[in-house]
Amino acid sequence: MSAIIEEILKLKEQRNAIILSHNYQRDEVQDIADFIGDSLELSRTAAEIDCDVIVFCGVHFMAESASILSPDKTVLLPELGAGCPMADMIQVSSPRKVWKTFPGYETQPTFVFPHEFTLRDIKAKYPGVPVVAYVNTTAEVKAESDICCTSANVVKVIESLPDEKVICIPDRNLSMWAQKNTKKQIIAWDGFCHVHDRITKKDVLKAREEYPKAVFMAHPECRLEVLELADYVTSTSGMLRFAKSSDAGEFIVGTEIGLMHRLKKENPDKIFYPLRKDMICPNMKKTTLNSVLSALKEMRNVIKVSEDIRIPAKRALDRMLGIK
Numbered sequence: 207m208s209a210i211i212e213e214i215l216k217l218k219e220q221r222n223a224i225i226l227s228h229n230y231q232r233d234e235v236q237d238i239a240d241f242i243g244d245s246l247e248l249s250r251t252a253a254e255i256d257c258d259v260i261v262f263c264g265v266h267f268m269a270e271s272a273s274i275l276s277p278d279k280t281v282l283l284p285e286l287g288a289g290c291p292m293a294d295m296i297q298v299s300s301p302r303k304v305w306k307t308f309p310g311y312e313t314q315p316t317f318v319f320p321h322e323f324t325l326r327d328i329k330a331k332y333p334g335v336p337v338v339a340y341v342n343t344t345a346e347v348k349a350e351s352d353i354c355c356t357s358a359n360v361v362k363v364i365e366s367l368p369d370e371k372v373i374c375i376p377d378r379n380l381s382m383w384a385q386k387n388t389k390k391q392i393i394a395w396d397g398f399c400h401v402h403d404r405i406t407k408k409d410v411l412k413a414r415e416e417y418p419k420a421v422f423m424a425h426p427e428c429r430l431e432v433l434e435l436a437d438y439v440t441s442t443s444g445m446l447r448f449a450k451s452s453d454a455g456e457f458i459v460g461t462e463i464g465l466m467h468r469l470k471k472e473n474p475d476k477i478f479y480p481l482r483k484d485m486i487c488p489n490m491k492k493t494t495l496n497s498v499l500s501a502l503k504e505m506r507n508v509i510k511v512s513e514d515i516r517i518p519a520k521r522a523l524d525r526m527l528g529i530k
């Protein structure tokens with residue numbers, strides 16, 4: 207065991223800390239974690255786990271959710287600069303910045319709401335229509351929403367609401383996927399994940415040609431044109447479960463390449479091909495063993511949400527977590 211890992215483990219014990227890691231983290235970070243998972247599993251774990259300190263190896267909104275759900279624990283985000291650009295694509299009230307769209311995205315559905323508005327604008331335009339916020343949002347946005355969802359439960363969450371019309375923020379691709387799988391009417395926001403949205407139909411056809419025997423799994427943050435070509439659409443941990451239970455021996459993986467580590471580790475007899483090798487989330491890769499060590503040593507980068515935001519944000523998260 208390397209000296210740095212020994213030191214992390216020792217500090218972890220001294221501080222009664224638990225290390226949580228998202229499935230996209232660097233291999234070596236995943237390997238020292240107590241629990242690795244998708245956004246839904248990590249939220250559930252953060253809400254239930256018994257410890258004093260949570261070291262959250264992921265991006266800012268994930269650590270924020272952990273702090274919202276477990277306000278008595280100290281939540282550390284080893285790299286404060288690890289954000290999620292999609293989560294910043296919707297603001298409650300301040301004017302929004304303009305983001306670059308990747309070329310080739312010409313099929314904008316009519317239900318997507320234009321960029322220059324805020325969450326309060328959309329709520330005012332559709333009074334009484336509930337807001338379903340993807341967990342990839344800030345605490346402020348969650349606090350102004352009715353319920354949260356993740357890629358693993360978006361359709362279940364929408365179906366759990368009594369309303370026939372729902373506002374889904376901020377991922378246009380997740381909304382389009384949900385729209386395909388529900389009869390309810392979705393009013394969507396025009397946000398996107400730059401890692402998944404850059405993938406096109408052409409990439410899928412190329413990979414299919416290269417690996418004709420492989421089963422294609424895709425994350426719902428990909429464009430609809432990609433999802434329509436997939437054999438299975440699911441969250442990151444959904445892909446892990448699917449790959450394990452499937453009889454297939456080869457898989458094309460349509461998500462961030464960090465997931466390859468667990469896929470290979472948990473299925474040594476199966477072969478996994480990344481859909482595209484550049485599906486890398488730079489923010490997820492910011493956290494290193496060194497940053498985990500420094501966070502634990504200095505108890506730095508504490509993520510704390512003020513009570514006026516935390517309480518309504520927790521309501522939206524709890525409502526989601528209450529759905530079995």
Ligand code: 13P
Binds near residue numbers: 356357425427440442
């Ligand atoms: P999962 O909830 O599927 O892990 O996805 C999180 C995420 O950030 C995808 O880009």
Ligand code: SF4
Binds near residue numbers: 265289290291342487
């Ligand atoms: Fe955000 Fe995309 Fe990175 Fe996930 S992969 S954290 S959605 S930028």
